[in-house]
Amino acid sequence: MVLWAAVLLACLIGAPTAAKYVLPVDSYATYQPQKICAHKDKPGTVALGRWLAARGGTYGGTLRSCSSGGASEHKDGRAFDWTLDARDLDDQAVADAFIIEAFADDELGDTDALARRMGIMYIIWNDKMYAAWEGFEPKKYLSSSCRSRKTCSPTLRHRDHMHISLSMDGAKGRTSWYVEMAAAAAAAPPA
Numbered sequence: 001m002v003l004w005a006a007v008l009l010a011c012l013i014g015a016p017t018a019a020k021y022v023l024p025v026d027s028y029a030t031y032q033p034q035k036i037c038a039h040k041d042k043p044g045t046v047a048l049g050r051w052l053a054a055r056g057g058t059y060g061g062t063l064r065s066c067s068s069g070g071a072s073e074h075k076d077g078r079a080f081d082w083t084l085d086a087r088d089l090d091d092q093a094v095a096d097a098f099i100i101e102a103f104a105d106d107e108l109g110d111t112d113a114l115a116r117r118m119g120i121m122y123i124i125w126n127d128k129m130y131a132a133w134e135g136f137e138p139k140k141y142l143s144s145s146c147r148s149r150k151t152c153s154p155t156l157r158h159r160d161h162m163h164i165s166l167s168m169d170g171a172k173g174r175t176s177w178y179v180e181m182a183a184a185a186a187a188a189p190p191a
Contacts, residue, residue, distance in 0.1 A: 021106070021117070021176065021180055022180065022183075023176040023179060023180060024176070025106065025108075025110040025113050025116050025117055025176065026116045026117055026119065026169075026175045026176055027116065028112070028116060028132040028133060028135070029116075029119060029120065029121040029132040029133070029166075029167035029170065030121075030132070030133055030167075031121065031122075031131070031133055032078075032121060032167055032168055033071055033073075034071045034072055034073050034075050034076045034078075035076070036076050037066035037075050037076065038063065038075065038076045038077040039063075040063075040077065041062045041063060041077045042062075042076075042077040042078055042166075042171035042172055042173075043171075043172065043173045044119065044166060044169075044170050044171045044172055044173035044174070044175070044178050045062055045077055045078055045079070045080055045166055045170075045171045046062065046080075047173060047178065047181075048080070048118055048164070048166070048170075049062065049080040049082065049164075052082050052098065052164075053082065055094055055097075055098065056084070056090070056091065056094035057082050057083050057084040057091060057094060057095075057162075058082075058083040059080065059082070059083070060080065060081030060082060060083040060161050061080065061081055062074060062077055062079065062080045063075070063077060073121070073165040073166070076171075077171060078121075078165055078166045078167075078168070078170075078171035079163060079164065079165040079166065080163075080164055081161040081162070081163055081164075082161060082162040082163075082164060083160070083161045084125075084160075084161060084162055085159070085160055086125070086126040086154075086159040086160070087159070092126075095125060095126070095162055098162075099123070099125070099130070101114055102114045102115040102118070102120065102123075102136075103115055103130070103136050111135070112132075112135065112136045114177070115130075115132070115136060116132070116175075117175055117176045117177035117180075118166070118170055118175060118177045118178075119166045119167040119169050119170015119171065119174075119175035119177070119178075120132060120164060120165075120166060120167075120170065121165045121166055121167045121170070122164075122165050123136075123162060123163065123164050123165075124141055124158045124162070124163040125158050125162040125163070126157070126158060126159050127140060127141055127142070127149065127157050127158070127159070128140065128141050129141040132167075141157075141158070142157075143156040143157070
């Protein structure tokens with residue numbers, strides 16, 4: 001519980017910049033499907049969602065009902081929706097800025113450094129999917145519930161929100177981004 005409080009405090013004061021990282025960058029996440037049903041959010045998922053919502057948009061939620069059909073990382077607390085509208089220029093700019101930042105190289109040349117440090121497994125946004133196991137290269141995305149983009153809703157096309165799924169370690173706050181934030185929060189002078 002102390003780590004969780006430190007992570008939330010760090011989210012409020014800001015994440016470390018690349019120059020402040022001490023730990024090496026994490027490996028690319030592999031695909032880890034939902035296997036259990038959780039009844040509460042994972043701390044890393046909530047911390048990242050709140051950190052992103054502080055940049056714009058809103059925190060669209062994490063958990064989904066376990067009684068609904070199909071598998072989803074939402075059901076085990078590892079996915080959240082960041083409510084942004086792809087048709088709104090301001091929201092598009094916020095989303096683009098995060099994608100550029102998340103998939104940028106760090107000063108040591110580590111590719112997709114921030115996304116890997118956050119434990120991002122994949123992102124779906126605006127008809128594209130960025131998967132860690134494919135080096136976050138953008139691929140065209142069409143929900144299996146849609147026959148074509150024209151007949152698909154903005155929600156299923158991920159045009160009214162950005163879906164972010166985390167690895168098990170990312171969701172639990174055990175990747176370098178969360179650990180470094182907790183360390184920075186612990187070292188910060190009391191307010």
